[in-house]
Amino acid sequence: MNLEAISPAAPPLGHKIASSRLWRDRIFRSILLLSIAVALLTLFTLLIDTFLEGRPRLNGALLENMPSGRPARAGLQSAIFGSLWLVGITSLVSLPLGVGTAIFLEEYAPKNSRYIRLIELNIQNMAGVPSVVFGILGLAFIARGPLSWGFTVRTGAMVLTILVLPLVIIASREAIRAVPPSIRDGSLALGATQWQTIWRQVLPAAVPGIATGSILSASRALGESAPLLLLGALSFVTFNPTSLDSGYTVLPLLIFKYASDAKAEFHVVAAAAIIVLLVVLLAMNATAILVRNRFQKRL
C-alpha cells in the first residue's frame, strides 16, 4: 500500500493556517464584540444622558411636590403614591393566584391531560401578548362594560395583575420543580399527605425562587405604561390615592406626560423622574438577584 496515495501531503506541523482564514476569524470575533458594544454603549449613553439632564432637578422638592402646570414647581408625589398603591395591590393579589396556579400545575394536575396542556400553552401565550392589549381588555370589561369600575386604582391593579400573572406562575413553577423529589419521597414515607408535603416541605424550599420571581414581576408592574394609558392614568392627578376607588397616576405615565410636553423645562423634570424610577427599579432587581444567589448556595 502506498501511504502517500491515501493521505494527501499534509503540511508540516509548524505551518500556520491560511492567513485569509485567520483574518476571517478575527473579523468575525470583532463583529461579535461590536454587537455587545452596541448594547453596552446604548445603556451607558442612556444612563449618562438622562442623569446629566435630570440632575439639576433632583431634590427633595421633586418628591414632595405634586404635578403642576409650572415646570419649576412640578413634582412627583401623586405618581409615587399611585405607583405604590398599584404595585402593592398587584403583588398582593398576583402572588397567591400565581403560586396557587403553579402548585396546581406542578403537584396536582395530571401530566398527560390535554386540558392541562391547553392551560400551559395559554399561560405561555399570555406572556407574549403586547401589554397594550391588556389595556384594551381592561377598558372593555373592567373600567367599563360588565364590571364598570371606572378609571380607578382597583381597575389598574386588576389589569396589572392579569398582565403580571404569567410571570409569577412561570417563576413559581420553576422554583417548585427545583425541589428535589427525594424530599417529597422522604416526607410522604413518613405518612404525610400530599398537601402536608407541599405546604411544609416543597413551598418553604421554593420560597427563595418564588420571592425572586415576585420581586421581578413587581418591578415589571412598576415600569408598565402602555395598558394604563387606556385606563385614565394619564390624567392630571394632583392627589394621592385614598382608596381603591380613587383616581390615580403612576410614575411612568407622569414621565410620559412631562416628556411629551411642549415646554422644554418639563423635559428636565421628566429626566429627574426617570432617575428616581431607575434607582427604585435597580434596587428591586438587585434585591431579587441577591435572593436568587443566596438560594443557589443552599440547595
Next chain:
Amino acid sequence: MASESLAPSGQLLRQRRIELIVRSSLSVVGLVSVVVTIAIVASLLLPTLEFFSEISIAEFFTSKVWAPLFNPPRFGVLPLVTGTFLVMSVAVILAVPCGLGAAFYLSEYASPRLRKVVKPVLEVLAGIPTVVLGFFALNFVNPQVVQKFWPIGDVGTFSALSAGLVVGVAILPLMASLAEDAMSAVPNSLRDGALALGATRREVCTGVIFPAALSGIVAAVVLAFSRAIGETTIALMAAGSNPRFTLNPGNGVQTMASFIGFAGIGDQPTGSTGYKTIFAVGSLLFIITFLLNILSIRVVRRFREAYE
C-alpha cells in the same frame, strides 16, 4: 407503637378533608388564565364585529388614509400597517444580528469574567421601562443621531427610525438570551468534534452551533418580531401620532399599537366609532402577535424534542 389496624385515624381524616378543599380551590385558580384569554378574545371580538358592520372591510384594508377621529372619518388601516412595519423592520435589523452576535460571543468566546459583566448589563437593559427608552429616543436618539445622519428628506421631532432603533435596543436582550439558551443546549460533544477536526472557533460557530441551534434561534427571532410589533410607548413618544403612509423611516409614523395608546388617552366615549376603532385595530394587532407567538412556541417544542 402505632395500632396495627389500617383504619385511618381521625387526624388523617381531617387532613384528607383539608386536602380536598385545597385541591378544589387550586383547580379553580388554574382556570383563571383560561378565563382571561377568553375575556381578551371576547373583549376584542364584539366591538370589532360592530365596527365592521359600519365600516366596509375593503376600505379598512385598502385605503391609505387613516383619520378615524376626524370629520369626515377615514378608516384605511394601511398607514398604521406600514408604520408598524417600518418601526419593526428597523428594530429587527438592529436587534437580530446584534442579539445573535452577543449570544455567540457569550456562549462560545467569553471568559467567565466577561460573562459576569455582560449578562447583568443585558438584564439591566431588559428591565428598563419603555417610557424611559421612549424618552431617550425622543430626547437623544432623534436629535443626535437621526437628524444628524439620516440622508433622505427632512427629519422632524418624530421619526420611525429613532423609534425603531430604540425598540431594537429594547428587544436585543430578549433576542440575546433566547439565542444563548438555544446555543447552550447544543451538546459539547459537537463542539469538541468540530474542533478536533481542526476547525477554527468561527467555523464551529457558523458551521456547527448555528445549524444545531437553528430552531431555537428562529423561535427567538419570531418572538423578537412579535415584541417589536406590539411595542406601544416608545413608538408613541418617538414616532409620533401622524398616520403617514410612507416608507421613509425618517418620517414620523403611527403604528397600530401607538394608535391604540393615542386613542386611549383621548378617552373615547363608549360605543362611539372612535371607541370601536381601538378594538378593530386591537384585534388586528392581537391576531398578528398571537399567530407569531404560536409559531414560536411550536418551533421551540420541535427544538426541544430533538434533544430530549
Next chain:
Amino acid sequence: MTESMTTQDPRGGVEIRTAIAQPPPPPDPDAEPVFRARNLGVKYGDKPAVHKVTADFSRNQITALIGPSGCGKSTLIRCFNRMNDLIPGATILGEVLYHGENLYGPDVDAVEVRRRVGMVFQKPNPFPKSIYDNIAFGLKVNGIKDNVDHRVETALKGAVLWDEVKTDLKKSALALSGGQQQRLCIARALAVEPDVILMDEPASALDPVATAGIEELMQGLKEEYTILIVTHNMQQAARCSDMTAFLTVEVNEKTGDRTGILVEYAPTATIFTVPKDPRTEAYITGRFG
C-alpha cells in the same frame, strides 16, 4: 448475641465491632407474620417489573432481599408502604396482608399505611431544616403534639445519633456527614413509632465506617421493629439478617422485558450454606451478578 472483636479505627475515635463469622441463630418459627405476600407483582404500564412473589415476613426479624441489579428488589419493597402508588402507570397485582388486613383494601388510605411502615432511602434525604425539625416533622404531620422534645431525644438515641448532636439540635441537617445524615433519616422514621422499617440499600452511599454503624444499629432495632432490607452487599446480608430472600431477573425472549422473580426464601444460614436453587448458589458464589 454474636461474638465480636473490637478494633480502633486508625483515623481515631470510632470503635468498630466486627462480627466474627458465626451463623446467626435460626429465626423463631412461631413468630407472627407481619406481611403475607401472595402472588405479589408490579407492572409499569404493560411491562411486568416484579412477578408473583409469595412470602411471609415475620415480626422482629431482619429480612434481607438480595439479587442482581434490576431484579426488582426496590420495586418489591416499595409495595409494602404503598410508595409505588405514587408512580403514574404502576399497577399492583396480587395481595399483601398486613397483620391479616389487605394492605391495598378499598378502605385503606395509603397515607395511614406509611405511618406504620417506615422507609429509609438509599441516598440519605434529610430535609433542609434543622436536626430537631427533621425529626419533629413526622410528629407534626401525624398530629403528635405532646412531649415533642422527649420524642426527638428518644428517636435520636434509638438511631445512636443523640450523643453526637445533642449539643446543637438547631444545626442544619445538611451539615452532618453522610453516615450521620442516614442515621438522622432512621431516627426520623423511628419518631413516628412504626411497626415495620423498610430499608432500601441504606448503606450503599456510605463509607465502611458509617456502614458498620448502620448495621449495628439494625441489630439493636430488631428487638422492637420488623426490618426488611434491600442490599447489594451479600456479606452484609449474611452478617445481619435472620431471613434472606433471593430474587433474580427473568428475561422474556419475545419482548425483551426484564422481570424480577423470587427464587428462594429461607433462613440466612441456610441460603448461604446450603441453597436449594442452583441460581441462588451461582449468585452467592459470585459466578454471576
